[in-house]
Amino acid sequence: MHRAVCPGSFDPVTLGHLDIVGRASKLFDEVVVAVGVNPSKSRMFTADERIAMLERACGGFDNVRVASFAGLLTDFCRANEVNAIVKGLRAVSDFDYELQMAQMNASLADEVETVFIPTAPEYSFLASSLVKEVARFGGDVSRFVPDFVHAALVSRLTTGPTSDPTSDLTSDNTPADPVPEA
C-alpha cells in the first residue's frame, strides 16, 4: 500500500490544490489531505471549516480522505503509515523553501519520501493568500476556487466569522474534529 499525504493550510482550498490532489490520487493507492493546525497563525477559516470544505471538494476522489494534524508532519506520517509527502511546485520561488522542508523532513523520517508535482500552468500564480486578498478588495476569484468555497469566502467577507477564525484548537487544546458536511 503506497499512501501519500498532501499537507497544507488550505485556507481556503483552491483549484490548484485540487489539481495536485487529483494527480497524486492517480499515483498512490491512498492520499490523505492533511490540514495543518497551527494556533499561532491567524486564519480566515477555522480548522473545522477548512476540513469540511476539503471533504466536500475531494468527495469525487475514491482514494482520498481528509485529516488534520498538529505538530510535526513526519509524526503524522509515521502514525498514519504514510510513505510520501506530495507538494505542488508552482515556480522556482517555491523550490528553495520546499527543498529545505523536504530535507528536514527526510532527516526526521528517512522512510518518508517527498515527491514534487509541477503545478499546472493555469494555476502557477494561484495561492490561498492571494485569493483572499483579491476577494477582500472585491475582485472576482470565482474561477480559482470551487463554487461553494467562493460562496463561503463572500459570506465570510460580508458577514464576518461566526466564531473566532484564529482559533484552530478546541478548548482542551486538541485539534478540532472535522464537522460533517451540511
Ligand code: PNS
Ligand atoms: O499551505 P502551507 O501553509 O504552505 O502548509 C505548510 C505546512 C502545513 C505543510 C507546513 O507548515 C508543515 O509541514 N507544518 C507542520 C510542522 C512541521 O512538520 N514542520 C517541519 C517541516 S520541515
